[in-house]
Amino acid sequence: MKKILIITGGNKGIGSGIVSAYKNNSYQIISIARTLNQLDEYKEVKQIVLDLSKTEGLENAFSQILNTINKDIVERIVFINNAGTLGKIGRLETNSVSDIQNIIQLNTITPFLLTSIFLKETQNWHCPKKIINISSGAAAKPYYGWSLYCASKAAIDMMTKSVAVEQEAILNGTKIIAIYPGVVDTDMQTQIRKSSPESFVDVQRFIDLKESNFLVKINTVGQEIFGIDSLENYQNGAILNVSDYR
Template sequence: MKKVLIITGGSKGIGAGIVNAYLTDGFQIYSIARTFNKDVSVAIKQYTVDLTLTENIEKLFEDIFKEIDPKETGQITLINNAGTLGEIAPLTRLKPLDIQQTVALNLTSVLVSCAVFIKSCQSWACKKSIINISSGAAQKPYFGWSVYCATKSAIDMLSKNIAIEQEEEKHPVRALSIAPGVVDTGMQAQIRSSSKDNFKTIDRFIQLKENNQLLEPSYVGHSILQMDKDDQLTSGSILRVQ
């Protein structure tokens, strides 16, 4: 039986680490991202999409599911990894358009993707999971990260809500929310390049880089794969890569 992964933001950073881990484990992968990764295996089908244009997501998932045979599928996972910090600054300094686009990518696209995914495979008898990539910022406020913190907190609650809505389904979809930790990606570089006036705890993140304390995307990808495999994890769980 085939194992299938659909992932957003799979072309770089944490997403690329996840893709490599799942590919090694034999998954058929459909990667949705704003950019095309020329360096990945030809076995990965890539869709270059701007997920802030949420009206296009339903058709995109319809196209992907047309290629997947439920009779030959033993496991299917959706990982909502795409996300952005947006502009790092106090809320009063943010432009309305930046707020709108950050919410669209971090939250609205995830809501729509989860809804379409569940509807598309609800009747399938195989193992089904949604993994929403969260953040420690979902639980802890950071000066200058108001929109990011709010959207990641909403992602955690979404995972819990999907869990209770799926409880009585004959073939339930499990939902997990996973914070990957502080990972050595382009997002961390963006954080370190911000000003202390807009992000007061910047020194901590600079020190993490200087002290080689950032996690590697490959490690995070493998850890998320292991959580996906762990059938003892309860739907609606809020987890963290250790």
């Protein structure tokens, strides 16, 4: 029997930490991302190159990925919506139409679409099924200059809660949760620290977090997310923060 993890954006950042944690716990990994990770540890990871910022062809591609899996030998399957972008930092009116479209596509439309396909394609699978949405504390707290990011993540949180209600009402439903990973030492944090105070008034706080070694390493947060997934001591639709489990 196989334990399977499918993850978007598993090639770098938090995604690579998640891949490492699940791989070390005997999961077969399928990573969907725009680029490949060339490190040796990814030789056993099935990497699928797909631009998740575009809707065209996404439904067919993800359906095909799921249809290649023999459901009769799956012990457990986890799907993690991890890919995301902070987008352009600045007040909403400074964003172009394409800026707005790109961040809403990757952070909201793509996870909604992939979640829908996963639920449909695995409806008759009898193994335990789990969806984990990597959200952010920005879903619950507004930040100056992050209106698109905050709103797109808030949508993910409500989708998580609503889908949980739906899945609890049917036989063989899927468990779904959202997780706030906290401040992690990734390229996104580098982007934040390069912001001007005019576009992001809280930039100094994030600079201080880096200088004080407060940022969490990607492998650490990957292990924490795996640990939360393994606990199962929370309600379906829960919005969880890794800091509460340290």
